[in-house]
Amino acid sequence: MPSGRFSSSFSYPDVRVAIDLGNPFLNRTFDGFLKIGTVAVVRVAAEETYHSLCRGSISKNKLEHSLKKMCKEGAYWGTIAAVYIGMEYGVERFRGTRDWKNAMLGGAASGALVSAASNSSRDKVVVNAITGAAIATAAEFLNYLT
């Protein structure tokens, strides 16, 4: 007896962008900007959607504010990711090896650079460098563990 079966699969959108800038370093950095920027945009979008669901209404003003916030956060985190990737690449080239210390040094350098670029005080630059190093090292460790 023939039997019918319905099978369907839900395919997630895959995050893959292929833009060739003609240089592996630029490609990597730009890829990082796009990917981490996208994550930041999605995060803000999800948060704003949740808040507007809680309120139960959407006003034009709020929507504009959300869109602006998405762009700002996306650009901000994308830039930080690009700086970090560039720094880590530089450290890797300089040290000639690949290990967690690259992530640590790259994180420290990007933390310092990003906060120096935003006109922070010297104190804040050092603290951000330490925080950047800690976050990058933690991410690198987690990566081996999971």
Added chain:
Amino acid sequence: MPSGRFSSSFSYPDVRVAIDLGNPFLNRTFDGFLKIGTVAVVRVAAEETYHSLCRGSISKNKLEHSLKKMCKEGAYWGTIAAVYIGMEYGVERFRGTRDWKNAMLGGAASGALVSAASNSSRDKVVVNAITGAAIATAAEFLNYLT
């Protein structure tokens, strides 16, 4: 003519802990707790050292405060890492594949769990779940890029 050469290499301390709890899942989780906890402790130690260098003096009270902060932060971040690794492992088992969506789901679950455990409001639990998902996804992406 025999020639003598002196060669020395400076070896960094390697972060490697081998404690066997008899179960790969427990081992991984415990390893994550130790590693990320260590990163958090080192971060606080570096920050506090910098601050006390700036002040130019170390008092017994301050030292005690710093040590307490190191323990607290180490335990806090170690626990979050352990929860995240456990969650990601669970998601991986459930889905049967390894990709960035595991990190996203694991991050969301741990963000929600950690903030629910600390008696946060429902709003905060959702926001933390979104933030957790974003951080985990970003770390996963960075990991492929660097």
